[in-house]
Amino acid sequence: MSDLFYSDIAFLKRGLKQKDFSSVELMKSLINRTNLVESKVKAFIDRDDEDALRQAAESDNRRSKNMTLGPLDGIPVGIKDILAVKGQPLRCASKMLDSYISPYDAKCIEQLKNAGAIIWGRLNMDEFAMGSSTEHSAYGTTSNPWKLDCIPGGSSGGSAAAVASGEVIVSLGTDTGGSIRQPAAFCGVVGMKPTYGLVSRYGLVAFASSLDQIGPFARNVKDAAILLESIVGYDPKDSTSLKVPTENYLSILEESVKCQKKYTLGVPVEFFSKGLDIEIKEKVYKAIEWYQSQGYIIKEISLPHSDLCVPVYYIIATAEASSNLARFDGVRYTHRSKDIESIDDLFFRSRGEGFGEEVKRRIILGTYVLSSGYYDAYYLRAQKIRSLIRKDFDKAFQEVDAIITPTTPTPAFIEGEKSQDPLSMYLNDIYTISVNLAGLPALSLPVGLTQNKLPVGMQIIGKVFGESDILTIAHDFEINHDYKDLRPNL
């Protein structure tokens, strides 16, 4: 049973059903695997193995009574340290929340529990999801399983690395500007950001409210589809949650294999210009050629405001963040500085001590762009250009069903390489952030390895609620290649 940890959900479901193994055995296999590789990967901030084993035993008990709950019953799911799980620490990789325990479950956690999933671990991330490398964690850096001196990407670096290294079967991350897709690309797994409003944000500690979405990490498209399906749906507790009929993504994928729909795919010229790594360009072009060879229609398109996405994104995201993070103030539940003398002292010092460098940088930036005299020049202007970016996509989607781009301009970089140059770090999100600004769904799919054995990710962007389209397009590629079976050498 040594290979359980690298199995897919379909195999595990079958095995659990046929009693080939129990959920407790599956959980033990993951714990053993994690004990073996975690000292190298460092994907977890915190894990309660006993609690996970207890949940697994409950699942086995349900199964013995023929009372399984849902498609994920008995399957462990790793959780990014930004999603609230009742009774578990919720630190957002920050010293600010070092002793905070959440008294309630996020909506997605509630949904996973209702589906029978085992909620396991607090996966590492950039502090408050601010970063693209997981170096900005108060609890240490996660390594890229493919090359341990490289970063895994971020902010959901722990979620991506844990899936890639077989520590978890699937995991949840969050994506504000690429924080699922970029680490998925760097770690060679599938990562998906759903349409804004498809998954409830209740219980997701807000970074930038108008951009944040929760999404799945998996080693293949079907597993991502299963996990996504279990967390979508309208939630009255999130006013931005949308009332849309839920789709059975897995059966859509199974159907698609039989009657292959040939989509029209758009290739935006702006995403293949300067700054793009030559090997990545080559791999993504090769994938596009494959689609063409399969009868897909390939169209060159233009997203003319693409080069404005980074500044627009960093203005909106930091502005919202500066306000969202104001609640971490040293008063009710966060770190409070010692020997404070006044209320202002309490605010200044608790926040000065509790927040890391990148978080402070973004709070300062966000505060500045909203401050008196600068609002129109920065925030309002960014909101207006955001409309233009959305319009670019709307226009493109009149001609194409989905858009293909590289997920990142470079493969995973060496730890420390960009951490002292925030602007170059921000530019790493250049291909992913426009999707958040426009509120669209997108996924990153492994399309091979560089000569240095680092994964390359391809991004497929869909229309609003085009989840089933992009899953289908990705799945078609995946089953006709064997990149999903590539494993890091740990």
Added chain:
Amino acid sequence: MSNKYEAVIGLEIHVQLKTKTKMFSSAPYEYGAEANSLTDPVVLALPGTLPVLNYEAIELCAKLGLMLGCEIADICKWDRKNYFYPDSPKNYQLTQNEEPLCIGGSVEIEMPGPSRNIEGKHRFVSLNRIHLEEDPGKLSHTAFDSLIDFNRAGVPLAEIVTEPNLYSSDEAVAFLNSLKNLILYSGVSNCDMEKGQMRCDANISLRAKRTSELGTRSEIKNLNSISNVKAAIEYEIKRQTQILNSNHLVAQETRRWDANKMQSFSLRSKEEAHDYRYFPDPDLMPVVIDRARIKELKKALPESPLDRQRRYQKDLDLPYTITSVLCANVNLSNFFEKALAQYDSPKAIANYIVNDLLRELASNSKTGDSSLSIEATKMKAGFISELVEVVELGIISKQIAKEVFSEMFQSGKNPKLIIEEKGLSQSNDDTMIKALCLEAIANNPKAITQYKDGNLKAINALKGPIMKATKGKANPLVLDTMLQDLIESLD
């Protein structure tokens, strides 16, 4: 105050709306509950929580706006007002900066007349807007630290902002009384200032008389009673007058009123003023106001206190002395309306309410004023209608009615029951009264002679003993006729 200057005053009034739950969470609210017993993860701004609008707050605020003659916006949006304060869990307040729900409007006020019994001049004070926002928690202070109770955090507030359209402390007081009464009539808030349900900030500036440009203003925060508003404005006018008279400039600043010291103190200057960094809240969606619903609300709007007072004076011919008392209290005038609906004798009913009922309320309330609410007593409006009816039908005298009234108030029994139980109805038993009359005539020959000589009042001497004998129950009208008939039949 020297006569050189004129004060210009604008007020901002925060009113807690009477919803059961908070504006953006379903935590209940109740004044006086145990500290921090009415919170939830949203109220405390725990990580990951999100606000969801309570539509009732929109409804109540729109109703208030209509009552005050505001324009109701087609769409309202939510903004974040960012500032750090320990009673504000998110360290931003959800408010309506750009798109308030209610725009414009006015409040009709009555200035004090030359005496209590003479109606004063009326005028309209213009409003700028009314917007919705959330209340912060409550801080209390010890000698060395401060304690926070978050129960109040998130309670919906309507913030009513006037134009700088008031010119004296008396006008401000008249405005607040009028506004408070209007809100109580609308039923959207209890406006109990002691419970913090209504709070006021005042902006005050002076300018040379007969000029139109506004002077530099100071803002006085934290005024939690109408008398504090009056005192703070008067203090501020004096303070600014002294500054101007000594040829100094008034500083633009925020000041805090200390009701114990009867002084205001500077909190912060314009330079240190907040930079609130307003921006549209990304967690809440805009609300498009349903015009049909606004029409419905407008149709169902209660009568305003001053309209009601005018109607009482014009249609019911009640004097100002009565209507000013009746309409100043929504419970009292609603009580009057109820009684009137059951028996149409406005003057008599109003008299009972304004004189007898208020007296009973005053003598039965602990504080000695008439603030004991009618709802809290056993008194019913129908009792007063019945009482007036039995008096007017001659069943009891006005004097007996006083006794019945007290009994009604104390016991909560209806007047007919009291009259029956105590045998108070006027006797119209002709044979008994005739016998008593004949006895009286026989005993008072002198009075009969005087009566016959044309002194009609002499007959009253006969009535006293008869009333005494019947314990006041003889119907005076019946008695009069009978005595006259009997005396005339003596001839």
Added chain:
Amino acid sequence: MSKAKIDIKYVAKLARVQLSELEEKKLSVQMNDILGYFEKLNSIDVKDIQPMAHAQKVQNVWREGDIAGSVLPKELLEEMAPESRDGQVVVPKVVE
């Protein structure tokens, strides 16, 4: 276009974040870099463009009815709070 200057001290005060002198210096340089990069945005005439505050155009979202939900036990707040007394959260004396 002249380069935007950022008054780090003022902004840090607004944001209630204490910065060391070194942090202040570093941030000043980095912010000016970032703000310089943001000047790209000035290439667009935004006069007649509607700002986009939400990713999806949705309106009129509210709770069904003014119905009370559950409350958080006050003991939980006491447990979470760095300092509390008599069921209330304690902070240094607020002068205002």
